[in-house]
Amino acid sequence: MKRITTYLFSLSLIAVTLLSCKDESLIAVPDWESGVHGYGLLTSDPAVGFSTSNAAATIDVNFKWKSIDKLNTVTNIDLYVTFNEEYTDKDGNKAVASHGGAQGKKVKSITPKADGEFGSFSISQAEVYNVYSSATFDYGFGNGSQSVYSDPLGKGRGANKKFVPGDTFRLTWVLTTEDGRVFDSWSPSVCTEFPEANCAIDWGVTCATEITLRTGDWTITGIDAYGDGWNGASIDVYVDGAVFTSFTVAAAAASATITIPAGSSSMYFSYNKGDWDSEVGVTIKNPNGNTLLNWVPYDAARAQGLMLLDLCKE
Numbered sequence: 001m002k003r004i005t006t007y008l009f010s011l012s013l014i015a016v017t018l019l020s021c022k023d024e025s026l027i028a029v030p031d032w033e034s035g036v037h038g039y040g041l042l043t044s045d046p047a048v049g050f051s052t053s054n055a056a057a058t059i060d061v062n063f064k065w066k067s068i069d070k071l072n073t074v075t076n077i078d079l080y081v082t083f084n085e086e087y088t089d090k091d092g093n094k095a096v097a098s099h100g101g102a103q104g105k106k107v108k109s110i111t112p113k114a115d116g117e118f119g120s121f122s123i124s125q126a127e128v129y130n131v132y133s134s135a136t137f138d139y140g141f142g143n144g145s146q147s148v149y150s151d152p153l154g155k156g157r158g159a160n161k162k163f164v165p166g167d168t169f170r171l172t173w174v175l176t177t178e179d180g181r182v183f184d185s186w187s188p189s190v191c192t193e194f195p196e197a198n199c200a201i202d203w204g205v206t207c208a209t210e211i212t213l214r215t216g217d218w219t220i221t222g223i224d225a226y227g228d229g230w231n232g233a234s235i236d237v238y239v240d241g242a243v244f245t246s247f248t249v250a251a252a253a254a255s256a257t258i259t260i261p262a263g264s265s266s267m268y269f270s271y272n273k274g275d276w277d278s279e280v281g282v283t284i285k286n287p288n289g290n291t292l293l294n295w296v297p298y299d300a301a302r303a304q305g306l307m308l309l310d311l312c313k314e
Contacts, residue, residue, distance in 0.1 A: 034071035037186055038173050039064055039196045042203070043120070047308045049203035050125050050163050058122040059203055065175055066116050066196060072181075074112045078174040080104040081123065083132050086166035087153050090140055097137045099148065103184070104172065105131040112175075123171060129162040163205045165312045171201040207312035214239075214267045216287025218258045222249040225279040225297035233274025235282065235307070239264050249280075260287075269293075269307040286314060 044060035051057040065074040082104030085097040107127050113119040136145040139152060146152040155164045174184040191199035218237075224230055234248040237258055244267075247256050260267065269284065284293040284307075292309040 033181075034067060034069050034177075036065055036067045036072055036074055036175055036177060036183055037190055037194065037197045038077070038175060039066065039198055040171070040173070040201050042201050044122075045209070046203065047306055048206055048209055050128075050167070050169070050205045051208070052161065052164065052205060052312070053208045055125055055162070058124045059169075059171070059201070060120065060122045061171070061201060062118045062120050063110075063173070064116055064118045064196075065112055070115070072177045072179060073115065074175045075178050076176040077110045077112050078176070079107050079110065079121070079123070080172045080174065081107050081128050081131070082170040082172070083128065083135070084168045084170075085137075085148070086168075087139060095140075097139065097148075099132055099135045099137065104170065107131055125162050128169065129159075133159075165205050165207060165310065167205045169203050171203075172199065206308065207310075208314075209308075209311070211267045211286075211309070211311065211314065213286055213288065213314050214260050214264050215262045216260060218260060218287060219255065219283075219285040220247050220258065221253070221255040221283045221285075222247065223253045223281040223297070224249050224251070225281065226276065227252040230280055231275040232272075233277060233280055234272045236270045236272065238266075238268050238270060240266055269309070270305055271303065271307050273304045284309065288314075290314065 041062045042059065043062050044058060048057055049059070063077070065077070067073070080103055081100070082102075083099040085099060087095055087097060089095040107123060110119070110121050133149055135148045137148055138145045141152075143152070149158060151157045155166075157164055172184075174182060176182050186197075186199055190197050220235065222230070222235075229250045230248050234246050236246050237244045239260060244260070245256075245258055247258075248254070274280070279297050280295065281297045282293065282295045283291060285291050290313045292311065292313055293307060
């Protein structure tokens with residue numbers, strides 16, 4: 001026992017000696033590099049996006065860059081747009097043709113403002129078309145890669161109808177700093193949780209935003225997936241700027257016919273959020289019997305306010 005005690009004491013003495021001789025200057029301290037990120041806010045109407053009825057409609061954005069540690073400056077911003085096209089494959093399944101890959105194609109570059117200062121820019125349909133006009137894709141029908149703008153899917157796409165409903169777009173940015181570094185990706189926490197930071201802006205294509213066929217019988221059918229009603233959610237039908245009627249579901253399902261008289265000048269539907277919006281489903285049909293909206297339960301969270309109808313089917 002005495003020998004073991006002496007041995008342990010010797011080890012302890014060596015350890016104390018080693019610790020007392022440690023040179024703090026020899027310890028490696030990480031030399032963290034400065035970092036920057038961007039923040040874009042859509043200022044144009046999110047319900048419009050690219051409009052087939054208005055080729056001049058643009059995506060308008062306020063944008064600023066930020067350096068948390070204030071050690072670097074952004075000198076150039078490259079803007080990239082991804083173009084995704086929905087289609088039905090040979091087996092009848094929904095599919096997406098991702099033109100431009102994960103990053104998309106560069107549409108243009110802009111000169112940044114100072115750190116934390118908003119600047120503004122627009123993305124036009126013509127600018128996106130210019131970088132994708134020669135795009136090709138193999139849709140899997142045995143024809144190999146085909147020109148997207150030869151309209152192989154029969155959507156009416158062409159130089160005069162650049163984008164069609166079902167097309168979606170994503171804007172991203174690449175920041176170059178004065179020391180030559182390039183920032184083209186960020187962690188998910190920066191994109192989703194950081195104050196005044198995001199990594200992309202998304203939009204789609206609409207045919208129109210104003211309902212032109214108003215007169216007649218509209219049908220609204222609503223369901224609640226849980227069966228206990230919409231829990232405060234409702235739909236207001238506006239005619240000529242005032243609430244014409246309201247609709248809600250009290251139990252598992254409900255349906256209503258709304259007759260709009262001749263002579264109205266405007267009409268739209270507005271959604272009021274409830275406590276369990278993920279349970280809400282609703283279908284809206286116009287007087288021609290065409291389904292202009294079909295929400296199903298468990299879709300993305302319902303947005304408060306104006307309901308975007310598919311007026312291509314009006």
